[in-house]
Amino acid sequence: MKKLIVASNNEHKIMEIREILKSFPIEIISLKEAGIYIDIDENGSTFMENAHIKATEIYKRVKDCMVMADDSGLMVEVLGGEPGVYSARYSGEHGNDKKNNEKLLRKLKGMNIEEKKAKFVCAVELIFDNNNIINVQGEVSGYIIEEERGKDGFGYDPIFYVPQFKKTFAEMTSQEKNSISHRGKALKILQEKLKELI
Numbered sequence: 001m002k003k004l005i006v007a008s009n010n011e012h013k014i015m016e017i018r019e020i021l022k023s024f025p026i027e028i029i030s031l032k033e034a035g036i037y038i039d040i041d042e043n044g045s046t047f048m049e050n051a052h053i054k055a056t057e058i059y060k061r062v063k064d065c066m067v068m069a070d071d072s073g074l075m076v077e078v079l080g081g082e083p084g085v086y087s088a089r090y091s092g093e094h095g096n097d098k099k100n101n102e103k104l105l106r107k108l109k110g111m112n113i114e115e116k117k118a119k120f121v122c123a124v125e126l127i128f129d130n131n132n133i134i135n136v137q138g139e140v141s142g143y144i145i146e147e148e149r150g151k152d153g154f155g156y157d158p159i160f161y162v163p164q165f166k167k168t169f170a171e172m173t174s175q176e177k178n179s180i181s182h183r184g185k186a187l188k189i190l191q192e193k194l195k196e197l198i
Contacts, residue, residue: 050069050085071122139182
């Protein structure tokens with residue numbers, strides 16, 4: 001069985017990817033499970049640039065494995081696309097979901113729901129081998145609400161509201177979220193491209 005190393009140790013993300021790509025005969029493992037411990041400086045100005053930086057850095061270190069990296073984040077229209085590529089470290093502390101959410105809500109305080117349009121973006125690069133590299137991107141639109149709702153999900157999920165479901169990402173089941181999420185959409189496009197190679 002072919003191995004796919006995902007350039008992440010985020011358990012939520014790995015679970016989502018395993019769920020969405022479960023029909024393929026591939027073993028999906030995290031960096032930690034692959035025994036890779038490196039810090040990669042994600043200094044790109046777009047999500048796709050960061051996905052490329054991560055994927056190529058990891059691919060240099062592995063043999064006979066596919067590598068996949070994604071970079072995703074939230075973009076709020078009225079804030080000129082913030083937090084964007086800084087989504088995970090918006091508050092200045094990497095991966096502190098609570099502080100990131102609090103900072104965003106502070107910046108949007110007093111605005112009505114229509115002014116708080118936002119979208120999640122996910123850019124993915126999969127290096128199949130030296131000759132085959134797949135790049136895909138998925139997006140989902142919604143609004144930022146004033147207080148956190150829901151117990152599932154991670155990151156900005158509790159404040160990202162999707163009118164179609166009348167729920168935040170954090171209130172959805174994993175099946176609901178994967179059916180419309182930015183990562184779900186990107187991975188569905190990836191699935192089609194992967195079928196041509198596997």
